[in-house]
Amino acid sequence: MRVRAPLAALPYTSPMNEQPASSHIGRVIGTDPATPLEFWVAVREGCFLQLDDVLVLERRLPGSDGPVRIYGMVADLRARHEGARFDSDVFLIEAGVLPAQVTEAARVLATRFEPEIYVAPVPGDAVHRARGDARDQALFFDGMKHRIPVGLSRDGEIVHANMEFLDGTRGAHVNISGISGVATKTSYAIFLLHSIFTSGRLGRGAHNTRALIFNVKGEDLLFLDRDNRNLDGEQRDRYAALGLPAQAFRSVELWAPPRRGDASAAPRTGSRAEGVTSFFWTLDEFCRDELLPFLFADADDERQQYTIVVHNVTARLRREARPLDDGGVRIGSDTCRTFEQLIDAIRDRVEDPETQQDWAGRAIGGGTINAFVRRLYAARKDAEHLVRADVPNPAKHRLQFQEQVAVVDIAKLSRRAQRFVVGVVLRRTFRQKEETGSRKPLLFVVLDELNKYAPREGRSPIKEILLDIAERGRSLGVILIGAQQTASEVERRIIANSSLRVVGRLDIAEAGRPEYAFLPPAHRQRATISKPGTMILSQPELPVPLVLEFPFPAWATRPDEAGGPGGGEGEEGGGDPFAGLEGE
């Protein structure tokens, strides 16, 4: 926590000194009880308040020099007729027959007490809008030494997040929930990266900080290095308001799986061909790095008998596969250059009574071996183009990240292949970070559909890695920016370890689940009507989540938006800026 000066030494500058005394926007009402954490404010005639407005009031305490400043945020508003007793009175009032008064009141959730004396505001206390420094104090922005802009509030002010809760100093990881299509989860994750990279808060480490992004759906993320031609002046202004450049990512590399049946392993992408490199693993890497378990979704599940065979075969491959120059392997007398040849060789050995004990393990029943072989062959179609040694110069296709942002496209892969790629890539990057032993430079990993990779139930190799990242990544500088439709279906520990929680549009039933207990009821309700581009962000220092908007991507998300490479000027476009974000 921030070191606070003792009460007497606190330089007292009233936030209201900036404004004339008559600038109060309303007063605390006494007809509803005022509590330290929640109170109602009647809005003065001729003024208005909207949700998320930040307010401040002062209460003088007997025997104390300075007042207690209570900061809060509008969580709800109500307007009603005073003097009306029946619903139909509204018609009489509007017809000019019955006298009545319209009153408006705002429910305020307290965010901060300065100094920390938790008293209730007194009915009648004048309430002011918190602007400038007062607003920063209300939202704890003043105590954030390293802060990054994470969006704009409804009234156009910058919303900050504390970088210390992102870079591992005091916390790490971001978790984003929301319905596909309207929640713009990936867009927000990429916007966060943009802010992290370009807001200048990373200091010396900025150049070495990297991001690894998995593109799980469509081709939205294959144009990150291209400016968005549809970015209009209004959106540019919003970037300017945030203090961020409205430009694409400067340093991007794109990886895609190879085309099936293509002898030269050309990358399989739709609309983007140039600048994309295909990736696969050689049979040698597959054996040496023990990648076999990643082909099996439940390879760590102890209830499954065949998993012992998986682990025995993996160990055998590592020991007995001799590398060939072109990435192939020789196992005994068998030379393998394709995945099929490799699994044939494995099958021979686990089924042959002479080698069975070494390869499958002791006292393994025929049924168990059959189960393993069946699964192995089921994986053939998914993995044969990703694990191979039939392409010249395989080193070129080895996933090695050089640029600041690496996008790995797995959208067109089967579920099994997706899990394989994500699992293998994450394990390798995590191990590399482990070996360096230092937190910096940071590596950000963006992964959507966490529920697929780290479901709440069951165990799998990839879930173990994600848990490892969630629990140890903070100290190793591996920061997970994970997203999913429904947080209730994702492993609890992954969500629990995320410092920043972000919620876009939620399904009504989902919003009621305990995973979203950090949202006050009004915010939960709002999450069910959030528009694309609106997110609710909860961060550790703030007791109240903040509703924010983020600008339309400055980078292209589809071919027709793609302008020049990062930094070029785009043409102006119109219409709904989020209209194109359906295929998230």
Next chain:
Amino acid sequence: MRRVQGLAIEGWSPEYGTAVEGDPEEAPAAQVDAGSEVPDGEWRPLDPRPGAWVPARVDFVDGVRRVEARVWITGEDGDARPGICASYAAGVVSCERKAVIRSLKVGRGFFGLAGIQDLVTRSGTFRASPVAEDDVQQLMNGLQERMGQLEVEVAAVGAPAPDPDSLVVLDGPLRGRQRIAGAIGYVKSHRVQYLPAGPRGVVASLGPGQRTPVFLIQTTWTRFSWYMRLTEAEGHPWAGIVRCEAWTESGLDRVRRIADATAAALPGFASEPHKDDRAPQNLYPIAGLERELRHRLGDPGMVYRALQRAIFDFHTSDSPP
């Protein structure tokens, strides 16, 4: 002049905390001339004449009063005399496009024989308001008079000069001395029968929005009056009937014009039985105004405790209030 030596609150009295409703007693012995507008024998229900004046604005003036405590005042001679502490309020609601309460005043009075002083409490100062006789009726009349004065004051704030396009309606009968310029009295209940049998039948046969001819009432002072029916009401033949009063100074022609205007305008303000016990006669704007006025009198329990406290202080402090 007598000096007040002691004050005490009567422990309990039935009128505490209840706003006094209804109009003050109407003079029973009145002389009536039914032939002012139409000869006595030709009485019939009248519709507003075609092209009759419809006021652009209707102002309703009303007051409420509430006895907060009945007190006993002990003078130097040791004789205890009764008095009352009461709150009263008056206001104007203007119905033009919207119904707006344009002015509102609250007063608090301490009514008793001469010699009483202001009573300062946490809920405001009860101004000494001497009355000549201290029987209950005179004390209440004193209160009524204060409220009437306040009604005149608020009406003057609301409309400093009579507006030819507006109709000013005072809830209750007109009173001889407290005059609101151009106002008519609006009487909801019919405790006194002013009309002889023939014209009385005409009242019962009125349709909604119809009125009787204007007639003259003379008690200690003279005024014009007429009956009208607000709405078709169930029950007895006089349900939905109200009586209006106007000062004779206006002249019969103007009073006929006003009478037509009331028949045209007032039914629009009539209340419905499910919203008001005194429907339809208790007009919506007046009911709304009264609710606000009673609200402004403050919480009766709070005022009562403030009075108890003030009287306790009166006895414990050296100098009388």
